[in-house]
Amino acid sequence: KQVSLDISGLQHFVSEQELDEIQPMVQTARNLLVQGTGVDAQMNEWAKLPANYDHVEFDRIKAAAKQIAENSQILIVIGIGGSYLGSKMAIDFLHGSFYNHSFDGKHPQIFFAGNTLSPTYTQDLLNIIGDWDFSINVISKSGTTTEPAMAFRIFKQKLIEKYGIDEAYQRIYVTTDAHKGALLEEARQNDYETFTIPDGVGGRYSVLTAVGLLPIATSGGNIDQLMQGAMLAYNDLYDTDFGNNDMLKYAAYRNILYRKGITNEILESYEPHMRYLAEWWKQLAGETEGKDHKGIYPSSTIFSTDLHSLGQYIQEGMRNLMETVIEVDSSQSDLYIPRSRENLDGLRYLEAVSMDDVNKTAREAVALAHSSGGVPNMLITLKDNSATTLGYLIYFFEFAIATSGYLNGINPFNQPGVEDYKRNMFALLGKPGYEDLRDSIKKSPH
Numbered sequence: 248k249q250v251s252l253d254i255s256g257l258q259h260f261v262s263e264q265e266l267d268e269i270q271p272m273v274q275t276a277r278n279l280l281v282q283g284t285g286v287d288a289q290m291n292e293w294a295k296l297p298a299n300y301d302h303v304e305f306d307r308i309k310a311a312a313k314q315i316a317e318n319s320q321i322l323i324v325i326g327i328g329g330s331y332l333g334s335k336m337a338i339d340f341l342h343g344s345f346y347n348h349s350f351d352g353k354h355p356q357i358f359f360a361g362n363t364l365s366p367t368y369t370q371d372l373l374n375i376i377g378d379w380d381f382s383i384n385v386i387s388k389s390g391t392t393t394e395p396a397m398a399f400r401i402f403k404q405k406l407i408e409k410y411g412i413d414e415a416y417q418r419i420y421v422t423t424d425a426h427k428g429a430l431l432e433e434a435r436q437n438d439y440e441t442f443t444i445p446d447g448v449g450g451r452y453s454v455l456t457a458v459g460l461l462p463i464a465t466s467g468g469n470i471d472q473l474m475q476g477a478m479l480a481y482n483d484l485y486d487t488d489f490g491n492n493d494m495l496k497y498a499a500y501r502n503i504l505y506r507k508g509i510t511n512e513i514l515e516s517y518e519p520h521m522r523y524l525a526e527w528w529k530q531l532a533g534e535t536e537g538k539d540h541k542g543i544y545p546s547s548t549i550f551s552t553d554l555h556s557l558g559q560y561i562q563e564g565m566r567n568l569m570e571t572v573i574e575v576d577s578s579q580s581d582l583y584i585p586r587s588r589e590n591l592d593g594l595r596y597l598e599a600v601s602m603d604d605v606n607k608t609a610r611e612a613v614a615l616a617h618s619s620g621g622v623p624n625m626l627i628t629l630k631d632n633s634a635t636t637l638g639y640l641i642y643f644f645e646f647a648i649a650t651s652g653y654l655n656g657i658n659p660f661n662q663p664g665v666e667d668y669k670r671n672m673f674a675l676l677g678k679p680g681y682e683d684l685r686d687s688i689k690k691s692p693h
């Protein structure tokens with residue numbers, strides 16, 4: 248199995264009967280997704296992607312990745328939220344924490360811009376590019392989000408200064424909506440190579456479209472295997488035996504706990520290269536479920552690093568926490584604690600033990616401590632670090648989280664809260680068309 252769920256850490260927190268009770272509701276939520284009969288069902292296209300994606304565009308993505316690798320040492324990926332977190336997490340997951348530091352001359356370094364308004368970060372990145380050859384992949388479904396639009400102007404200017412307009416435009420790859428938006432208009436006018444985010448796929452569900460696939464392919468990630476892994480998860484969905492379906496069981500257990508007042512879920516990993524996997528998951532869960540004053544609050548930690556900070560709170564703070572730990576079954580490394588003639592550090596008892604064993608033992612020790620401290624925990628085990636497993640995991644989380652949304656009676660696919668801030672910012676910055684909103688904000692007592 249690519250991805251499996253172990254719930255032995257729920258023993259003292261959830262009964263068989265509770266699972267039996269929620270099961271029909273989870274099945275109903277699953278059916279709303281699979282049959283496309285839930286609220287905002289037209290935004291459900293991501294759920295069919297593994298079986299039904301545009302193969303012509305897929306080939307164009309591979310060709311573009313090859314082209315970028317041939318003429319650039321750096322790819323600047325511009326996007327925010329769902330338009331960058333998926334590719335960032337996948338690149339780290341597949342290549343480790345130091346991808347950009349181990350430039351092999353074949354796959355460009357990949358840096359992210361347009362996910363902040365910080366001039367310091369943006370200037371630092373411009374300095375990093377220096378005289379290296381670079382290309383840009385700008386990603387925005389709406390085509391109007393302020394952060395990526397500003398960054399695009401800035402990096403496009405550098406591109407034009409370096410290469411002149413004609414070559415600069417050939418180094419710009421746009422990923423956006425098929426029909427509308429300022430970015431699409433610009434791409435059409437300037438003849439940039441353009442990829443499409445399908446209508447029924449929202450930002451946080453878009454990693455298996457060109458949004459994620461072009462940067463991932465540019466890094467040398469195997470996007471065929473990624474889609475195959477997602478397809479394995481898709482097929483498992485049709486395994487209607489609830490007992491065998493870990494995707495649905497994960498949705499069920501986290502919602503049983505939520506309904507008991509355990510409202511915060513911490514996604515935990517003992518692998519720093521999964522930090523962004525958690526960031527991606529937080530966006531997926533937070534934007535999908537946090538609505539109508541409801542929803543599990545998603546957070547994350549990297550252990551054992553954070554055992555020396557948040558570990559104390561988790562062990563003894565408020566009892567409204569659940570933990571979901573992600574572990575890779577087979578470590579990529581066989582690093583051992585070296586033997587030493589002296590034993591000044593007192594580590595003789597660990598000599599010739601693999602670091603992976605120590606890491607996994609820490610995981611077990613923490614699970615026991617947190618469980619006895621009153622924190623329910625689930626364990627998700629990944630078979631390996633492959634693109635196939637990642638593809639499976641992406642679909643696993645997307646489906647489980649969307650199911651949770653329907654289970655809680657909210658629309659999993661909108662993000663009115665995010666749109667509120669975007670509109671207010673347009674108004675305050677004086678964007679034409681937002682004059683009335685600007686006036687009313689200025690008059691408001693807050």
Ligand code: PA5
Nearest residue numbers: 328329330387388389392450451
């Ligand atoms: O998941 C979402 O829909 C959001 O997080 C968006 O991805 C984010 O706001 C960026 O939007 P856009 O791609 O339109 O620039």
